[in-house]
Amino acid sequence: MPGARQNIAAVSNEAPRQQFKSFLERKGLRVTSQRLAILDASFGQHEHFTAEQLLAQARRIDDSVSRATVYRTLPIMTESGILREVDIGTGEKFYRRAANNQSQMAQVVCLDCDRIFEISAPFMDWYGSTVSAKLGLTPVSQRLQVSAHCNAFRDTGACRHRAR
Amino acid sequence: MPGARQNIAAVSNEAPRQQFKSFLERKGLRVTSQRLAILDASFGQHEHFTAEQLLAQARRIDDSVSRATVYRTLPIMTESGILREVDIGTGEKFYRRAANNQSQMAQVVCLDCDRIFEISAPFMDWYGSTVSAKLGLTPVSQRLQVSAHCNAFRDTGACRHRAR
DNA sequence: CTGCCTGCAAACTCTTTGCACGAAT
DNA sequence: ATTCGTGCAAAGAGTTTGCAGGCAG
Numbered sequence: 495m496p497g498a499r500q501n502i503a504a505v506s507n508e509a510p511r512q513q514f515k516s517f518l519e520r521k522g523l524r525v526t527s528q529r530l531a532i533l534d535a536s537f538g539q540h541e542h543f544t545a546e547q548l549l550a551q552a553r554r555i556d557d558s559v560s561r562a563t564v565y566r567t568l569p570i571m572t573e574s575g576i577l578r579e580v581d582i583g584t585g586e587k588f589y590r591r592a593a594n595n596q597s598q599m600a601q602v603v604c605l606d607c608d609r610i611f612e613i614s615a616p617f618m619d620w621y622g623s624t625v626s627a628k629l630g631l632t633p634v635s636q637r638l639q640v641s642a643h644c645n646a647f648r649d650t651g652a653c654r655h656r657a658r
Numbered sequence: 659m660p661g662a663r664q665n666i667a668a669v670s671n672e673a674p675r676q677q678f679k680s681f682l683e684r685k686g687l688r689v690t691s692q693r694l695a696i697l698d699a700s701f702g703q704h705e706h707f708t709a710e711q712l713l714a715q716a717r718r719i720d721d722s723v724s725r726a727t728v729y730r731t732l733p734i735m736t737e738s739g740i741l742r743e744v745d746i747g748t749g750e751k752f753y754r755r756a757a758n759n760q761s762q763m764a765q766v767v768c769l770d771c772d773r774i775f776e777i778s779a780p781f782m783d784w785y786g787s788t789v790s791a792k793l794g795l796t797p798v799s800q801r802l803q804v805s806a807h808c809n810a811f812r813d814t815g816a817c818r819h820r821a822r
Numbered sequence: 823c824t825g826c827c828t829g830c831a832a833a834c835t836c837t838t839t840g841c842a843c844g845a846a847t
Numbered sequence: 848a849t850t851c852g853t854g855c856a857a858a859g860a861g862t863t864t865g866c867a868g869g870c871a872g
Contacts, residue, residue, distance in 0.1 A: 526852065688826060
């Protein structure tokens with residue numbers, strides 16, 4: 495029953511869509527077709543995606559969307575809690591859908607296939623608070639990242655995580 | 659006795675200088691006056707410094723040093739163990755002298771005064787190994803960074819860590 | 823001598839911004 | 848009717864690179 499499937503998908507996107515609209519209204523920002531197209535585009539992305547990838551998808555929904563608007567909308571989506579920014583120091587920023595329950599995530603980055611694994615690391619909160627307190631600071635956020643090589647890649651020249 | 663002082667300074671720089679020269683020779687790289695000027699310039703830096711700051715100091719020692727050579731030399735100095743790269747996701751990379759004993763350091767970055775505090779965090783090694791093993795990976799490095807606000811800045815509008 | 827290293831300037835990547843037009847409220 | 852948002856293209860920051868000449872080994 496293809497119709498049912500479509501409905502499920504539509505409904506599952508409805509919550510974040512409402513969340514985003516509410517956020518915009520609360521902030522006195524306008525609900526524009528471009529912002530909604532970019533929001534919807536984020537649903538069709540890999541776990542981690544770049545601004546450029548998001549732009550491509552957004553243009554499939556509304557081909558008038560510009561790169562500038564994507565860059566202007568990403569911080570809004572991040573602040574609204576729809577997305578989370580993941581900076582692994584490679585020059586370009588990655589984004590991913592934010593799950594409500596996962597607050598503190600560490601990343602393991604495979605240097606062979608560039609894949610990013612997300613690992614729950616709740617102790618980061620405690621660490622950030624403890625260390626900040628000693629310095630007279632109030633923690634805002636923390637990030638923990640591990641860079642690693644694929645054993646499979648080292649042994650066979652191919653990486654089993656390559657498929658994305 | 660000013661002469662003695664000078665000697666102490668000269669001697670204290672001699673070890674890393676030799677370390678660097680040995681590294682270059684071992685790698686079949688040439689010992690050039692520019693590379694040595696950049697090395698020496700790193701001794702006169704703040705705890706954390708940028709490529710641009712290093713260039714300015716290097717030019718005081720040898721005014722022919724170019725920006726390109728600084729950028730080409732920084733990875734060599736990092737690989738040789740003289741410097742450590744600190745990327746806090748602000749667009750520009752920071753570097754600092756690497757101490758032999760401190761393997762795993764976390765950073766606390768003050769968002770008000772941009773100061774970077776280095777904190778020993780030996781558990782990072784354990785964490786990286788544990789988490790990587792579960793994914794079939796071999797850890798290469800890990801970084802842990804806390805972003806925070808100054809309590810003093812929040813309360814008084816001035817940051818007591820501002821002095822650098 | 824050979825070829826790595828250098829300075830210069832242009833290129834590059836990702837992101838931000840000034841401007842005049844267009845659309846949401 | 849007001850503003851705020853938008854697309855476009857240019858600017859921006861930090862870093863890298865192609866090239867012709869220079870110096871280390």
